[in-house]
C-alpha cells in the first residue's frame with residue numbers, strides 16, 4: 525500500500541486509516557482515522573473505555589489491528605524499526621510501580637536505542653542529565669523511583685521518553701494523578717519540545733494546562749471518531765449531563781469528573 529501523504533507531500537508522523545482492533549474478543553476500535561502531521565500536537569479525548577489507550581497502543585505495536593492501516597513516519601508499522609525517533613509515556617497505574625531502580629537507571633533505559641552497540645558514552649550520560657534537568661529531577665538522580673511521589677514518578681517517565689531526543693512523543697494521560705507543580709513542569713517541558721519541532725499525540729481526559737499547546741483534538745466514542753478538529757472548550761461540571769469522564773486510575777483519589785465534550 526502507498527505511504528500516506530498529506531497535501532504538502534510530507535507523510536504524517538502518525539497515520540491510522542480505518543483501523544479496527546479487538547480486545548478479549550470484543551471490538552474496541554471500530555474503524556478509526558487519526559493523523560498527526562509533522563510538528564502538530566493532537567489530543568485524543570473521550571470517555572472512559574472509548575478506546576483512546578487502545579488506539580495509541582496500536583501505534584506502538586502493543587495491540588494488533590484486525591483491519592485498516594497504521595503508519596509511522598510514512599512506514600507501515602510492521603516494517604518500522606526506528607524506535608529511537610519515538611518517545612512513549614505509558615498510562616501510569618500506580619504511584620511508583622515498585623520498580624527497584626534509581627531515577628538515573630530508569631531514564632538511561634530510554635537511551636539504549638541511541639547507544640552504539642549498547643555501550644553508553646559521554647554524550648548518552650549528558651543526555652540523561654539533560655533530560656532530568658528538563659523535568660526538574662536532577663537533584664533526585666540517585667534516588668530509588670519507589671521513593672518518589674506520583675508526580676515525580678511521572679516526570680521520570682517523561683524524562684525517559686525525552687532522553688532519546690525523539691521526533692514524536694506519544695503520552696497516555698501524562699497529567700493523570702500528577703500534582704499541580706509537576707503539571708506545570710510537564711507543560712513547560714512539552715512546550716519546549718514542541719518549540720524544538722516535536723510532534724505529539726496526547727491521550728487526555730481534560731485539556732488543562734496543556735490547552736494552549738494543542739492544535740487539534742480527536743474525540744473517540746465507543747471506538748469511533750466523534751470529532752476531529754479544534755479542541756472542544758472545557759465546560760463546567762454538569763454542563764453536559766451524561767458526558768462526564770470518570771477517571772479510575774488513581775486508587776486513592778476520588779474520581780475526577782470533567783464536563784468535557786466527550
Ligand SMILES: Nc1ncnc2c1ncn2[C@@H]1O[C@H](COP(=O)(O)OP(=O)(O)OP(=O)(O)O)[C@@H](O)[C@H]1O
Pocket residue numbers: 547548552570571572573574575576577578579
Ligand atoms: N486487555 C483487555 N481485555 C479486554 N478488554 C479490554 C482490555 N483492555 C481494555 N479493554 C476494554 O477496551 C475498551 C477500551 O479501553 P481503552 O483502555 O482503550 O479505553 P480508554 O478510552 O483509554 O479508557 P480510559 O479513559 O479509562 O483509560 C474498554 O471497554 C476496556 O474495558
